[in-house]
Amino acid sequence: YETTGPEIWADTDGKVTHFVAGVGTGGTITGAGRYLKEVSGGRVRIIGADPEGSVYSGGTGRPYLVEGVGEDFWPAAYDPSVPDEIIAVSDADSFDMTRRLAREEALLVGGSCGMAVVAALKVAEDAGPDALVVVLLPDGGRGYMSKIFNDAWMSSYGFLRTPLDHSLPEPNVGDVLRGKSGALPDLVHTHPSETVRDAIGILREYGVSQMPVVGAEPPVMAGEVAGSVSERELLSAVFEGRAKLADAVSLHMSPPLPLIGAGELVSAAAKALRDWDAVMVVEEGKPVGVITRHDLLGFLSEAPRRR
Numbered sequence: 001y002e003t004t005g006p007e008i009w010a011d012t013d014g015k016v017t018h019f020v021a022g023v024g025t026g027g028t029i030t031g032a033g034r035y036l037k038e039v040s041g042g043r044v045r046i047i048g049a050d051p052e053g054s055v056y057s058g059g060t061g062r063p064y065l066v067e068g069v070g071e072d073f074w075p076a077a078y079d080p081s082v083p084d085e086i087i088a089v090s091d092a093d094s095f096d097m098t099r100r101l102a103r104e105e106a107l108l109v110g111g112s113c114g115m116a117v118v119a120a121l122k123v124a125e126d127a128g129p130d131a132l133v134v135v136l137l138p139d140g141g142r143g144y145m146s147k148i149f150n151d152a153w154m155s156s157y158g159f160l161r162t163p164l165d166h167s168l169p170e171p172n173v174g175d176v177l178r179g180k181s182g183a184l185p186d187l188v189h190t191h192p193s194e195t196v197r198d199a200i201g202i203l204r205e206y207g208v209s210q211m212p213v214v215g216a217e218p219p220v221m222a223g224e225v226a227g228s229v230s231e232r233e234l235l236s237a238v239f240e241g242r243a244k245l246a247d248a249v250s251l252h253m254s255p256p257l258p259l260i261g262a263g264e265l266v267s268a269a270a271k272a273l274r275d276w277d278a279v280m281v282v283e284e285g286k287p288v289g290v291i292t293r294h295d296l297l298g299f300l301s302e303a304p305r306r307r
Contacts, residue, residue, distance in 0.1 A: 004028060005035025008134050016044055018127060020120040021136040022112045023048040023086065026078020028136065033082040048083040049112075049119035052090050065091045065157070065222075065285050066111045087119040092284040094118060095148050095159055102141065102149065110139030111148050157222065158261035158283035173269050174262035176299045177281050177289045187218045187287055192226050192250035196234055199249050203231045210278040210290055213253045219286050227253035230277070256280070262288065269296055 008016055019036055021029045033046035051066045066089075074080075091111075098114030101107040120135035127133060147153050154160045188211045190199045203211060210230040214220045229249060237243035243252045258276055260269055262283040269291065272279050278292040 001031035001035045004136070005032035005039075008032065009036060009039055012132055012134065014040070015132045016040075016134050017131045018045045018047060018120075018123050018133040019136075020047045020049060020116055020123055020133060022116045022138075023050050023078070023083070024112070025075045028138070030077060030079045030082050032136075034079070037082065045084045045123075046082055047119060047123055048086045049116040050086050050088050051094070051115065052088045066094045066115055087122055089115045089118045090284065092159055095154065098141070098144075098148050107137070108141035109137050110141050110144055112139050113137040113141075114148075155261045155264050156259055156282070157285050158263060158281070158288075159285070160261065160263050171266045171299070172262065173260055173264050173266065173281055173291065174283070176266060176269065176291050176295055177262065179299050179302065180289075180291070180295055187212070187214075187220070187289060189214045189218070189220075190229060190249055191215070192248065192253070194249050195245065196238065196243055196247050196249060196252060197245040199229050200231065200234055200238075200245075203229075203234075208290065209292055209294070210257065212257060212280055212287060212290065213249055214287075222259060222282055222285055222287060225256045225280070225287060226250070227255060228257045228278075228280075229253050257290065259287075260291075266296070266299070 008019065016036065019033060021032070023029050029046065029048050036044040037046065094111050094115035096114070097118050098109060098111050101109055101114060101117065107113075116135050116137060120133055124131070124133050141149065151160060188202065188206045188208050190202055190211060190213055192213055192215065199211075203209065209232065210228060212225050213227040213229060215224045215226050227250075229252070233254065234243065234252065237252055238245060257278055257280040258272060259282045260272055260279045262281050269279065273291075273293045273296060278290050280287050281289045281291060
């Protein structure tokens with residue numbers, strides 16, 4: 001209210017018409033936004049950019065990967081009467097824009113800044129030719145070199161769809177998942193509160209050997225995966241007396257399966273499956289299925305027929 005707002009007003013000679021900022025703990029958009037509204041007589045529109053899943057844009061606080069913005073509660077510093085609009089932005093769009101800003105504008109900023117620019121461009125699409133849209137980019141990109149600016153990290157969460165070595169296209173993990181036989185739900189899963197009997201029934205119903213244990217209904221985020229279960233381990237635990245069919249799954253689940261991006265190459269899946277019986281496929285930060293050694297072998301054996 002005392003610094004950022006007055007600076008924006010002065011630097012634009014009072015011509016600013018829209019102010020866009022990410023909503024974190026709420027201090028910046030509340031303070032700067034309130035000042036700009038007061039000094040302009042309510043003419044300046046205040047727009048908050050928010051990750052999908054955050055409470056500001058109507059979510060429930062479900063996990064997201066953009067850091068430094070959004071909340072799963074209402075902070076005392078945030079005044080909901082100040083923003084005129086809240087725009088929800090996906091992790092995928094935020095990260096793509098963050099990388100574009102570095103590549104095209106030489107702006108090394110964080111994911112929350114990419115999110116804010118996505119929102120600002122949406123605002124600009126509907127604004128008139130005389131509009132002056134100011135977007136605040138408060139976060140540097142140095143802390144994200146191993147994440148957003150790392151192709152391997154982006155690929156592992158399913159945000160990159162092209163081979164990392166830019167070679168000729170070859171089948172990817174998504175192709176393996178789509179090639180699985182049988183009609184499967186988007187994500188075969190169970191919940192921590194369901195029983196061992198329920199979990200075994202789900203595994204047998206869909207003819208799968210392993211599945212994730214999630215704390216929400218699909219589409220889930222990677223952060224909502226609590227663990228995993230396998231038919232072999234559950235049946236062994238029951239027959240050996242270590243588990244009862246009425247027990248909650250949470251008492252007998254294993255750690256979450258390792259992640260692999262849907263756009264990663266089949267060779268990457270083969271490498272991961274040397275050490276694991278199954279891997280969880282992720283697309284744009286959301287688990288979309290599980291592939292096993294059996295699935296990969298089946299896909300490769302059918303490859304000549306698909307040519």
